[in-house]
Amino acid sequence: MEKNITIMGIPMDLGQRHKGVDLGPDAIRYAGVKERLEMLGCKVTDIKNIPIGRAEQLQDDEANLRNLKAVAKASEEIARQADQIVKSRSFPLILGGDHSIAIGSIAGISKHYKNLGAIWFDAHADMNIPETSPSGNIHGMPLAASLGLGHSALTGIYGYAPKIKPEHIVLIGQRDLDEGEKDLIRKLGIKTYTMHEIDRFGMEKVMCESIAYLKDKTDGIHLSLDLDALDPQEAPGVGTPVYGGLSFRESRFAMELLHEADTVVSAEFVETNPILDHRNKTARKAVQLMESLFGKKLL
Numbered sequence: 001m002e003k004n005i006t007i008m009g010i011p012m013d014l015g016q017r018h019k020g021v022d023l024g025p026d027a028i029r030y031a032g033v034k035e036r037l038e039m040l041g042c043k044v045t046d047i048k049n050i051p052i053g054r055a056e057q058l059q060d061d062e063a064n065l066r067n068l069k070a071v072a073k074a075s076e077e078i079a080r081q082a083d084q085i086v087k088s089r090s091f092p093l094i095l096g097g098d099h100s101i102a103i104g105s106i107a108g109i110s111k112h113y114k115n116l117g118a119i120w121f122d123a124h125a126d127m128n129i130p131e132t133s134p135s136g137n138i139h140g141m142p143l144a145a146s147l148g149l150g151h152s153a154l155t156g157i158y159g160y161a162p163k164i165k166p167e168h169i170v171l172i173g174q175r176d177l178d179e180g181e182k183d184l185i186r187k188l189g190i191k192t193y194t195m196h197e198i199d200r201f202g203m204e205k206v207m208c209e210s211i212a213y214l215k216d217k218t219d220g221i222h223l224s225l226d227l228d229a230l231d232p233q234e235a236p237g238v239g240t241p242v243y244g245g246l247s248f249r250e251s252r253f254a255m256e257l258l259h260e261a262d263t264v265v266s267a268e269f270v271e272t273n274p275i276l277d278h279r280n281k282t283a284r285k286a287v288q289l290m291e292s293l294f295g296k297k298l299l
Ligand SMILES: NC(=[NH2+])NCCC[C@H](N)C(=O)O
Pocket: 098, 099, 100, 124, 126, 128, 133, 134, 135, 136, 137, 139, 140, 141, 176, 178, 226, 228, 240, 271
């Protein structure tokens, strides 16, 4: 893919409680993202970090939605910037920041597609609404918000809702789902490959089915990759680690298959937290996955 890529960093940490995930974009830059993608022949522009406001102290915790106002405000700006990148005909490569950034990124990107698809690699489903969330953390809600479910301050970002349809989503790698999320996945019939299906069928079948499922009914696929999809033994720098996850080997293979399919139009790599990491290995894995997504071959 000799692509035009625009890197945008989002130092967002308001969607959860751990300090350090705001340093994720710079950890990924330090791991050489721009240089490595350029070595593949991509033209890469880095528009640096989008400023994220601070939480208005205390009063900001509305109805099981930590930092709601600040997250909503940041989401509008993220949407605006993502919109601009797509308009400029460049591929948005978005570096998080916690996963709440997906509310804004999908809002800005989906405007440009009639039927945007999404592949969501994650230990979690991020499909909570305030009524089902065990934590009040908005990073556990972005997919629900994109579906139009939850608080209107989140579902209405960028002036329209919903951003995406349930039949255009594939979840991959789940192993920690809250009860309300399980109900919602079943009710909406969302295509889901938990770790059980990955172990049973293998990553090749899972990816080929996912791509075939989305191919004809969508006009572009957004990749949302939470680094906690990987097993914490290999990617420990995340705030909500869950054992029994994807190996780096499986994850890289998945990226290689996505490259071959050539339908991904935008991507975000989220939840990298260098404070919780060992020698930046999680950010380095993220960059290796990006290389495979943009066409790096082993031979
Ligand atoms: N993007 C993430 N890492 N999300 C973790 C969410 C964890 C849990 N399901 C919650 O809603 O609080």
